[in-house]
Amino acid sequence: LLSAVLKRVACMTVRKGEKMAISIQEHMAIDVCPGPIKPIKQISDYFPRFPRGLPAAVSRNNSVHSTVSQPSVTHSEAPKDEDDVDKLFGAYGAASAAPTKHEEETEAEGYESDDSTTLGTLDFSLLHDQENNALHCSINKAKGLKPMDHNGLADPYVKLHLLPGASKANKLRTKTLRNTLNPVWNETLTYYGITDEDMVRKTLRISVCDEDKFRHNEFIGETRIPLKKLKPNQTKTFNICLEKQLPIDKTEDKSLEERGRILISLKYSSQKTGLVVGIARCAHLAAMDANGYSDPYVKIYLKPDVDKKSKHKTAVKKKTLNPEFNEEFCYEIKQADLAKKTLEVTVWDYDIGKSNDFIGGVTLGINAKGERLKHWFDCLKSKDKKIERWHTLTNELPGSILSD
DSSP states (O other): OHHHHHHHHHHHHHHHTSSOOOOHHHHHHHHHOOSSOOOOHHHHHHSOOOTTSSOTTSOTTOTTHHHHOOSOOOGGGHHHHHHHHIIIIIHHHHHHHHHHHHHHHHHHHGGGSSOGGGGOEEEEEEEEETTTTEEEEEEEEEESOOOOSTTSOOOEEEEEEEESSOTTTTOEEOOOOOSOSSOEEEEEEEEEOOOHHHHHHOEEEEEEEEOOSSSOOEEEEEEEEEGGGSOBTOOEEEEEEOBOOOOOOSOOOGGGOOOOEEEEEEEEETTTTEEEEEEEEEESOOOOSTTSOOOEEEEEEEESOTTSOOOEEOOOOOSOSSOEEEEEEEEEOOGGGGGGOEEEEEEEEOOSSSOOEEEEEEEEETTOOHHHHHHHHHHHHSBTOOEEEEEEOBSSOOTTOOOO
């Protein structure tokens, strides 16, 4: 069919007297030559290159045969035949030229394109559980991730950070799924100790990475969600295109530096005639060891402590920044006397062969402020009622404690 059409066009060109006929060999030399020679317009329009097969109008069963295979043509009919050929080939060539160029550019640039969709999309949902001071992050699935391995696939996982804050202390991550660009995790990761202040000030950073056994894990893409976009106790679902890695602000106000959170419960027990202090757990503790973790334990004092008998300690939890203790301690004291007392709670990192490191502390009592003062007074007003609150640890050592 191609040979027949070539002869047909050559014949038409001679009859019109516009140009001399060009042989198939000459046409092919012009068409594929990489130099500055430009293809003759009539020939290149009639016979464009089809990178993905012939146009729909030219099928394998020679559906155009009846249009271009007439045995002869007169000079007056030539323009009409040229229009027919243009409709079959020239129009398609013009329409296909732009997409072909785009495809070539995409291959050349790879995934360095500014189009964020080349990194993939992530489907997830967030829920702020205000009553339990928790943020539930449900990582559902990703689609069309950027290939990172030689086999054209990736080993993706998702990690979460709360900004601003220490990365290791508040990092959560999903499991790794092997050899896929469309992973389905269906995992829920939970941050505990999330206060109303956090919901106003903090941003959740969600990163998708490729796990590599023999090299450093590679970054694929990320997205960031300001927590103030969430409404209490309402699940919000996101389906977002991943972006390139964004810079993290290193000029954060040092006054906002945190050492972690601690969940403390207070209850005055009329049965035990004393104050029951519960140390439930800590979250997002500062890392004190070279391995990026700590070996934390909690120590409490009820002051003033004339007899120096108010000291209590929890067990040490190894290599963690989010320890769970679930321990209770009781101080025998009259309820009326609690108005004159102060509870000092400190968190330490246990070290062998050297002094233990102070991580952070908090003071509850009549001299405290804000939520710490409110927690103390709520305990005094509510006998036999357990009141549990999260508190932010500061890097100031309470009272006169200088070491463990």
